[in-house]
Amino acid sequence: MSKEELKTYIRSKADEEVKKIIGEAENTAKKMIEEAEIKAVQIKDEKLKKIKKEMDEKEKAGLSFAKMDGRKKVMDVKEEFLKRALDEVEKRLKGFSSSKMSEKYQEILTDLTVEAVSNIDSKEVKISANKNDLDTLRKNLQAIRSIISKMKNSEVDIELDNKPIDTIGGVIIYSKDGKQIYNNTFEARLSRTFEESKGKLLTMLFEE
Amino acid sequence: MVMTLELTEIIEEEKKAEKALEEAKKKADEILEDAKRRAMEIVEKAQKEASFQDLIEERIREIGEKKRMILKQFEDECEKLSKKADKNLSKVADFILEKVLGVKHE
Numbered sequence: 481m482s483k484e485e486l487k488t489y490i491r492s493k494a495d496e497e498v499k500k501i502i503g504e505a506e507n508t509a510k511k512m513i514e515e516a517e518i519k520a521v522q523i524k525d526e527k528l529k530k531i532k533k534e535m536d537e538k539e540k541a542g543l544s545f546a547k548m549d550g551r552k553k554v555m556d557v558k559e560e561f562l563k564r565a566l567d568e569v570e571k572r573l574k575g576f577s578s579s580k581m582s583e584k585y586q587e588i589l590t591d592l593t594v595e596a597v598s599n600i601d602s603k604e605v606k607i608s609a610n611k612n613d614l615d616t617l618r619k620n621l622q623a624i625r626s627i628i629s630k631m632k633n634s635e636v637d638i639e640l641d642n643k644p645i646d647t648i649g650g651v652i653i654y655s656k657d658g659k660q661i662y663n664n665t666f667e668a669r670l671s672r673t674f675e676e677s678k679g680k681l682l683t684m685l686f687e688e
Numbered sequence: 689m690v691m692t693l694e695l696t697e698i699i700e701e702e703k704k705a706e707k708a709l710e711e712a713k714k715k716a717d718e719i720l721e722d723a724k725r726r727a728m729e730i731v732e733k734a735q736k737e738a739s740f741q742d743l744i745e746e747r748i749r750e751i752g753e754k755k756r757m758i759l760k761q762f763e764d765e766c767e768k769l770s771k772k773a774d775k776n777l778s779k780v781a782d783f784i785l786e787k788v789l790g791v792k793h794e
Contacts, residue, residue, distance in 0.1 A: 490705050494704070501709070502717050512720075513723055513727055513730070523731065523738055524734055536746040543751070554769065557770055560767065561777065568778070572785055595790070674784070684780045
C-alpha cells in the first residue's frame with residue numbers, strides 16, 4: 481500500500497467512525513424526544529382522566545345534595561300543611577267546645593266518657609275534665625253511670641275529680657287505684673288520629 | 689530519509705483522524721445534552737399545560753345548571769302541592785274532626 485493510499489484509508493475510516501458516532505447520537509436524541517412526547521401525552525391523558533373523574537364525583541355529589549334539598553322542601557310543604565290542618569281542627573274544636581251547652585256537645589262528651597271508662601278495667605273510676613266539661617258531666621253523671629253500668633253489666637262507681645284540668649275538652653279517666661288511665665281529651669284524640677292517619681291525611685291533602 | 693517523511697505524514701493523518709473522532713464525540717455529547725433538555729422541556733410543558741381549566745369551568749357551569757334545574761323541578765312540585773293542599777285543607781280538617789269527635793261534626 482502506498483503512502484497516499486494509507487492516508488486515504490485512515491481518513492475514510494475516521495469519516496466512517498465520525499458518521500457512526502454522530503448517527504448514533506442523533507438516533508438516541510430522536511428516541512429521547514419521542515419518549516418525552518409520549519410521556520407528555522400520557523401526563524395530559526392521566527390529568528384529563530383525573531379531572532373528569534373529580535368532576536363526575538363533584539357532579540354526583542352536587543346533584544345528590546340538590547335532590548336532598550328539593551325533597552326537604554317538599555317535605556317541609558307537606559309538614560306545613562299538616563300543621564295547618566291540625567291548627568284548623570284545634571281552632572274548630574275550641575269553637576265547638578265553647579258551645580258547651582249544645583245538645584251535640586253534651587252527646588259527644590258523654591260518648592267520650594263512656595268510651596274512656598269502657599277502656600278501664602275497674603269498678604271504681606275517677607273523671608278529670610276542664611271546668612266547663614265538669615259542670616256538664618255533673619249534670620249528666622247519672623245518665624252516664626246508667627249507660628256504663630248497662631254496658632259493663634255491673635255497677636261502676638264513677639266520681640268526678642273536682643280539680644279542673646287544662647284541656648280544650650274531653651276527659652281523662654283513671655282507675656281509683658291509679659294504675660290505669662285513659663286519656664280521651666280532644667288533644668289526645670287529635671294526637672292519636674294524627675299518628676294513626678298521617679298517611680291518609682297526606683293523601684287527602686295532596687290529591688287532585 | 690524519505691521513509692521518515694512518509695511515516696511523519698501518516699502519523700499526522702492519524703492525529704487528524706483522532707481529532708476528528710474527539711470532535712465527533714463532543715458533538716454527540718452536545719446532541720444528547722440538547723435532546724435531554726428538550727425532552728425535559730416537553731414533559732414540564734405538558735405538566736404545566738395539563739390544568740384543563742377551561743374544561744373544569746365548563747363542567748362547573750354545567751353542574752350548576754343541572755342543580756338549578758333540579759331545584760326548579762322541586763319548587764314547581766312544592767307549588768303544585770301547595771295549591772292542592774289549599775283546596776283540600778278544609779276537607780281534611782273535617783275528616784280529622786270527625787275522627788276526634790267520633791261523630792260527624794256539622
